[in-house]
Amino acid sequence: MSEGALAKQDPVLAVDDLQKSFGGLAATDHATFGVERGTITGLIGPNGAGKSTLFNLISGFYEPDGGTVEVNGTDVTGMEPYEVAEHGLIRTFQTPRKLEGMTVREAMLVGPREQPGESFHRLFTSPGTVAESESANLAEAERILAEFEIDHLATQPATDISGGQMKLVELARAMLAEPEVLLLDEPVAGVNPTLAKKLKSQIRRLNEQGTTFLLIEHDMEFVMDLADPIVVLDQGHVLTEGTPEGVRNDDRVIDAYLGGGA
Amino acid sequence: MSALTDPRGAVEELTRPEGWVLGVSVAFLLFLFVALLTGALGPTYFLFLVGLAGMYALLSFGLNSQWGFAGLINFSVAAFFGVGAYGAALFTASGSPLAELFEGVPLIPSLLGLPVVGLVVGLAVAFVLAILIGIPTLRLRADYLAIASLGLAEVVRLIVLNERWLTNGSAGVRGIPGFFAGWPVLGTFPEAMPGLRLEVIPGSPVLLETAFWRASLNVLLVLAFAGGVYFVLRRAHRSPWGRVLRTIRSDEDLARALGKDTYSFKMQSFVLGSLVMALAGVFYTHLNLYVGPGDLDPITTFYAWVAVILGGSGSNRGALFGGIVIVTIREGTRFLNDVALPIDPAPLRLLLIGVVIIAVMRYRPQGVLPPQRELIWPSAVDGGGAPESPDSGVRERKGGGGDE
Numbered sequence: 065m066s067e068g069a070l071a072k073q074d075p076v077l078a079v080d081d082l083q084k085s086f087g088g089l090a091a092t093d094h095a096t097f098g099v100e101r102g103t104i105t106g107l108i109g110p111n112g113a114g115k116s117t118l119f120n121l122i123s124g125f126y127e128p129d130g131g132t133v134e135v136n137g138t139d140v141t142g143m144e145p146y147e148v149a150e151h152g153l154i155r156t157f158q159t160p161r162k163l164e165g166m167t168v169r170e171a172m173l174v175g176p177r178e179q180p181g182e183s184f185h186r187l188f189t190s191p192g193t194v195a196e197s198e199s200a201n202l203a204e205a206e207r208i209l210a211e212f213e214i215d216h217l218a219t220q221p222a223t224d225i226s227g228g229q230m231k232l233v234e235l236a237r238a239m240l241a242e243p244e245v246l247l248l249d250e251p252v253a254g255v256n257p258t259l260a261k262k263l264k265s266q267i268r269r270l271n272e273q274g275t276t277f278l279l280i281e282h283d284m285e286f287v288m289d290l291a292d293p294i295v296v297l298d299q300g301h302v303l304t305e306g307t308p309e310g311v312r313n314d315d316r317v318i319d320a321y322l323g324g325g326a
Numbered sequence: 327m328s329a330l331t332d333p334r335g336a337v338e339e340l341t342r343p344e345g346w347v348l349g350v351s352v353a354f355l356l357f358l359f360v361a362l363l364t365g366a367l368g369p370t371y372f373l374f375l376v377g378l379a380g381m382y383a384l385l386s387f388g389l390n391s392q393w394g395f396a397g398l399i400n401f402s403v404a405a406f407f408g409v410g411a412y413g414a415a416l417f418t419a420s421g422s423p424l425a426e427l428f429e430g431v432p433l434i435p436s437l438l439g440l441p442v443v444g445l446v447v448g449l450a451v452a453f454v455l456a457i458l459i460g461i462p463t464l465r466l467r468a469d470y471l472a473i474a475s476l477g478l479a480e481v482v483r484l485i486v487l488n489e490r491w492l493t494n495g496s497a498g499v500r501g502i503p504g505f506f507a508g509w510p511v512l513g514t515f516p517e518a519m520p521g522l523r524l525e526v527i528p529g530s531p532v533l534l535e536t537a538f539w540r541a542s543l544n545v546l547l548v549l550a551f552a553g554g555v556y557f558v559l560r561r562a563h564r565s566p567w568g569r570v571l572r573t574i575r576s577d578e579d580l581a582r583a584l585g586k587d588t589y590s591f592k593m594q595s596f597v598l599g600s601l602v603m604a605l606a607g608v609f610y611t612h613l614n615l616y617v618g619p620g621d622l623d624p625i626t627t628f629y630a631w632v633a634v635i636l637g638g639s640g641s642n643r644g645a646l647f648g649g650i651v652i653v654t655i656r657e658g659t660r661f662l663n664d665v666a667l668p669i670d671p672a673p674l675r676l677l678l679i680g681v682v683i684i685a686v687m688r689y690r691p692q693g694v695l696p697p698q699r700e701l702i703w704p705s706a707v708d709g710g711g712a713p714e715s716p717d718s719g720v721r722e723r724k725g726g727g728g729d730e
Contacts, residue, residue, distance in 0.1 A: 123583065149585030161580040163573060165640065167700040173566070174573045177585045181566030181703065184594055188558075194565065198706035219700070241584055 093300030106291030175240030380548030388602030397575030410607025413448025452604030498618030638693025
């Protein structure tokens with residue numbers, strides 16, 4: 065395990081000695097790494113390396129067997145996903161989630177956190193506040209859709225758009241939740257090259273505006289071009305961490321991908 | 327756009343199924359009107375049916391706010407209905423076992439016999455019951471609630487049937503006053519009204535007497551209940567609160583990832599729906615003036631399910647429509663006795679409901695009046711914020727116009 069993993073200047077996310085087994089299989093095996101604020105950190109590894117399990121552990125969907133997760137210096141280990149989200153960590157899913165019966169902009173409006181209109185009694189005690197925040201959120205949603213150049217989809221049914229467009233909407237919606245660190249699970253899987261390019265530039269733009277990213281991606285060209293540093297996961301533990309150049313030339317990484325080293 | 331200021335425009339805005347429903351409803355109302363005038367349908371009985379339709383509408387509203395909004399599968403509609411009905415009945419009936427039970431206890435005997443107290447008690451018991459059943463099941467997958475609620479319905483029914491000291495057992499509770507008994511003006515309204523005699527067709531007069539005025543008070547009550555509930559649910563449905571519920575219905579994990587406390591939202595939806603069902607029970611008690619364990623039979627649950635699915639899951643007006651259709655089929659088939667049929671028409675009722683539900687599932691799986699395509703707090707959409715006109719993309723889809 066690389067000792068330098070925890071020695072971050074300002075980690076927005078710190079994973080320490082995280083463990084999770086399913087039956088006899090150690091899906092996450094003493095994984096330790098950190099995500100420096102302001103970076104786009106890539107998380108790669110061969111199939112079955114435990115990337116998605118790690119995401120589920122970090123975001124609170126799985127309960128770890130051991131180890132800790134810290135977001136912004138707060139220990140969020142074992143918290144419910146919504147509590148982790150409240151601390152500023154938002155995630156997306158590998159397969160785009162469809163919201164049936166909603167239009168795109170309506171699906172976007174699920175994103176903002178702590179809306180006054182989400183409290184039942186305030187719908188009746190202070191409808192004015194609810195309407196105000198709804199207008200503001202709608203305007204913000206339209207603005208972000210325009211930034212993503214998909215504002216023409218705003219009133220389309222959310223289930224009728226292409227898979228790539230769904231990925232864009234997911235990213236746009238996650239931004240409405242104002243995350244400090246955004247976990248993207250395979251943002252360009254199954255996305256055509258044009259849209260993938262668009263997603264890449266959007267992620268870069270959002271990163272320049274201050275959002276930290278941690279992303280899983282199988283498309284090596286995509287992740288090597290976008291992310292720095294890159295964390296390599298193999299059989300549940302962190303194999304190495306480094307620049308795209310360093311990782312690409314690391315023999316252990318090549319071995320892991322080619323199924324060697326056993 | 328208001329249907330009052332621009333009726334033609336309002337009609338033109340309707341989608342085809344909405345126009346169809348409107349047409350059939352108008353024809354049905356005309357038919358009822360003629361039946362009333364000719365004396366074929368007794369006015370008092372008709373008002374009783376309106377009350378029953380309102381009660382089913384309430385049940386469907388309740389189930390819709392659980393299944394239609396949040397996707398919660400509740401098979402204990404009859405239990406919450408029964409808790410409301412028995413709560414109201416036991417606290418108001420002259421022959422209630424509670425009178426004996428609380429003899430000598432301070433304060434409580436003086437509260438017995440007040441319908442408002444019965445209303446509060448019925449709702450309070452339903453509230454507690456909903457939370458108790460929700461705590462262990464709402465954290466789990468959807469099917470656990472379905473199984474637990476199925477069991478709950480039977481438990482409540484068997485308690486009512488067997489705990490004679492509390493519920494009078496299989497004899498049921500009699501001697502229930504009307505809801506307005508003891509109220510200043512409304513309490514004596516039916517007796518104070520003069521009997522009227524209308525003779526539209528010579529030889530078959532229509533009599534409007536005390537029973538008629540009493541029944542019209544019940545209609546007034548159910549209109550107030552259903553209207554109030556409809557107002558609350560409509561606002562909730564198109565609010566951010568309702569949007570979180572719809573997200574949970576589609577994909578609970580997504581809602582959790584976006585920072586929504588889904589357990590709390592599901593609990594709110596479950597409790598809200600259960601309270602509305604109990605309200606239907608309270609009304610039923612004062613409509614029927616008798617409740618027995620038979621009212622808690624599972625068939626009530628399934629009528630409510632049929633009404634919601636028929637009307638369109640998630641749609642409040644669909645639930646209203648479904649409730650009315652159920653009562654029409656249930657009670658309308660009684661009149662088939664007057665028509666000469668080669669077979670006994672009574673069993674046709676269930677067959678007809680089965681046929682209707684199969685036909686709807688086959689040709690219109692989303693229900694007759696499914697919810698609008700887009701639900702955003704109205705003033706947020708109308709008050710700008712959208713760069714392009716919201717009318718262009720939304721209106722032809724949502725089609726509801728100002729009346730929902």
